[in-house]
Amino acid sequence: MYLAIKEIKHAKLRYSLIIFTIFLIAYLIYFLTGLAYGLANNNRSAIDQWHAKEVVISQYANKNLAASELDVDQLPSIKGAQKNHAQLAQMMGVVSSSGLSKQNTSVFGIDFDAFLKPKLQKGRYPKKANEIVVDDGLQGIALNQQIKLNGRQQKYKIVGITTNHRYNTQPVTYLRLTDFSRMRYGTDQITHINALVLKGNARIKTTDQLTKLTIPELIDKIPGYGPQVKTFGLMIGALLVIVAFIVGIFMYIITIEKTAVYGVMRAQGISGGQLVGSLMWQSVFLGVIGIGLGLLCNALTTLVLPAAVPYTNNPLLIGAFSAVLLVMTVIGALFSIWRILKIDPLDAIGGA
Amino acid sequence: MALMRLEKIVKKFGAGDQQTTALDQIDLTIEKGQFIGLTGPSGSGKTTLLTIMGSLQGPTSGKLFFKDQEISQLSEKQRSALRFNDFGFILQSSNLVPFLTVEEQFELVDRLREKQAPQSAEQLLTNLGVWDQRRQYPTSLSGGQRQRVAIARALYGQPDLIFADEPTASLDSKRALQVAEQLAKITKETGQTIVMVSHDERVLDYTDHQYVMRDGKLT
Numbered sequence: 001m002y003l004a005i006k007e008i009k010h011a012k013l014r015y016s017l018i019i020f021t022i023f024l025i026a027y028l029i030y031f032l033t034g035l036a037y038g039l040a041n042n043n044r045s046a047i048d049q050w051h052a053k054e055v056v057i058s059q060y061a062n063k064n065l066a067a068s069e070l071d072v073d074q075l076p077s078i079k080g081a082q083k084n085h086a087q088l089a090q091m092m093g094v095v096s097s098s099g100l101s102k103q104n105t106s107v108f109g110i111d112f113d114a115f116l117k118p119k120l121q122k123g124r125y126p127k128k129a130n131e132i133v134v135d136d137g138l139q140g141i142a143l144n145q146q147i148k149l150n151g152r153q154q155k156y157k158i159v160g161i162t163t164n165h166r167y168n169t170q171p172v173t174y175l176r177l178t179d180f181s182r183m184r185y186g187t188d189q190i191t192h193i194n195a196l197v198l199k200g201n202a203r204i205k206t207t208d209q210l211t212k213l214t215i216p217e218l219i220d221k222i223p224g225y226g227p228q229v230k231t232f233g234l235m236i237g238a239l240l241v242i243v244a245f246i247v248g249i250f251m252y253i254i255t256i257e258k259t260a261v262y263g264v265m266r267a268q269g270i271s272g273g274q275l276v277g278s279l280m281w282q283s284v285f286l287g288v289i290g291i292g293l294g295l296l297c298n299a300l301t302t303l304v305l306p307a308a309v310p311y312t313n314n315p316l317l318i319g320a321f322s323a324v325l326l327v328m329t330v331i332g333a334l335f336s337i338w339r340i341l342k343i344d345p346l347d348a349i350g351g352a
Numbered sequence: 353m354a355l356m357r358l359e360k361i362v363k364k365f366g367a368g369d370q371q372t373t374a375l376d377q378i379d380l381t382i383e384k385g386q387f388i389g390l391t392g393p394s395g396s397g398k399t400t401l402l403t404i405m406g407s408l409q410g411p412t413s414g415k416l417f418f419k420d421q422e423i424s425q426l427s428e429k430q431r432s433a434l435r436f437n438d439f440g441f442i443l444q445s446s447n448l449v450p451f452l453t454v455e456e457q458f459e460l461v462d463r464l465r466e467k468q469a470p471q472s473a474e475q476l477l478t479n480l481g482v483w484d485q486r487r488q489y490p491t492s493l494s495g496g497q498r499q500r501v502a503i504a505r506a507l508y509g510q511p512d513l514i515f516a517d518e519p520t521a522s523l524d525s526k527r528a529l530q531v532a533e534q535l536a537k538i539t540k541e542t543g544q545t546i547v548m549v550s551h552d553e554r555v556l557d558y559t560d561h562q563y564v565m566r567d568g569k570l571t
Contacts, residue, residue, distance in 0.1 A: 002463055010451035264447050267408055269436025270464065271429065345408045
């Protein structure tokens with residue numbers, strides 16, 4: 001450790017460059033992670049807050065909630081407590097209002113007494129017909145504002161506002177099931193829904209018309225979600241491997257340059273193990289400082305990014321990637337070990 | 353008891369037709385407190401002999417004894433410990449670590465050595481006239497200062513045997529003579545033994561015994 005620190009202090013520029021490189025990669029990884037996680041969240045946050053176990057949708061729907069349609073009269077009986085199952089209707093929608101540009105939304109029809117009800121930021125749950133709850137992801141909305149949905153004449157009154165309730169990246173608008181039914185099918189009678197959501201001890205026997213999906217499956221089948229997560233995952237994974245190579249190459253070049261110095265130290269009887277130890281300590285130092293700077297910069301970035309950018313820091317993910325980064329830095333330095341151990345004390349003499 | 357004894361040391365390099373014999377049946381006994389000079393034309397094998405005595409490499413055949421213990425068959429790890437604890441090296445270029453200041457060179461040894469050095473670094477550096485340069489890096493020292501620091505470093509911990517490879521090669525004649533004088537003084541004062549390879553006749557005048565190498569043979 002002594003040798004490691006002394007050498008870094010002596011060759012500040014050289015080691016600063018390595019730290020700078022590690023920092024850049026660490027920062028890029030954190031940035032991508034923030035974007036990936038934020039985007040993933042935008043796809044699923046409305047579903048996550050149900051804390052449900054599974055959903056039942058149409059067999060033909062190809063595991064896509066939006067494509068599913070269940071006839072309420074033909075549903076098999078459900079075992080388990082009443083409070084553990086709920087009906088969900090869903091469709092894509094467009095919110096409009098005088099003085100507001102049109103905005104996309106995902107419309108959820110739910111029973112506000114069931115567990116699917118969203119957590120409110122402001123306001124209250126709908127009590128009467130044509131009262132709705134919207135997510136503050138919609139721009140320019142306020143409590144008691146009247147809006148239109150999907151070009152219908154009917155005006156809806158915003159009585160509650162949620163935050164961070166999104167499905168398939170769209171802010172969610174919550175309607176009572178009867179209002180949803182009237183908007184979509186023109187009748188107050190609830191005849192069709194998209195899914196049954198189950199939690200706890202609720203059980204259902206599926207028919208060949210129905211299919212049961214766990215919540216993670218449902219999320220994974222949100223159009224675009226899977227490929228998106230995979231793409232980011234691959235980029236981050238590649239960066240983690242690249243960092244090992246960059247540190248490896250840097251350290252290897254430095255090691256080659258220092259062959260004569262190592263030779264001198266070996267001649268003086270300083271063991272190869274001590275030199276390797278110094279190299280390992282150096283890589284840990286460089287890694288920790290580089291990663292620390294990356295974290296710092298990420299924190300600053302979070303502060304200045306506009307709200308429109310879907311950027312969410314997940315402490316668990318950041319922690320895990322930091323740990324992997326540090327391990328990769330040390331692995332990079334391992335490339336040079338055999339080179340150091342190969343150094344002959346005779347190198348100090350410069351050929352016999 | 354002889355400090356170091358060489359019996360029929362042979363060192364060959366290469367293999368097959370390319371094989372050359374660098375050392376041919378060398379017998380040599382070194383007593384404690386001697387200042388020994390090793391000279392000869394280049395390519396005669398004197399540095400090779402020095403590296404074998406200093407356990408930087410092993411001989412092809414023959415036996416090497418240090419204080420009556422055979423050391424020719426030690427593992428690299430054991431040799432490393434032997435060099436660290438019992439030998440000192442003064443090399444032609446410089447045996448200093450470039451990223452450590454003069455005093456840190458000694459601190460490094462302190463950190464790796466369990467027992468306290470019998471002679472303080474301050475004393476050694478003062479005796480050699482480079483105490484004032486203790487906070488400088490080797491690159492900012494003059495050639496003579498660097499070589500004197502290297503000598504102090506080699507003497508640190510009072511090794512029984514000090515190997516010097518052309519210690520005066522990079523110095524002007526005035527400095528070279530001073531260094532030789534200091535080495536001679538050390539053997540007289542502390543009873544340490546020095547084996548020095550050198551071309552320089554004036555420097556060799558300070559040694560107690562001179563051996564001349566010619567084509568791998570000692571004369």
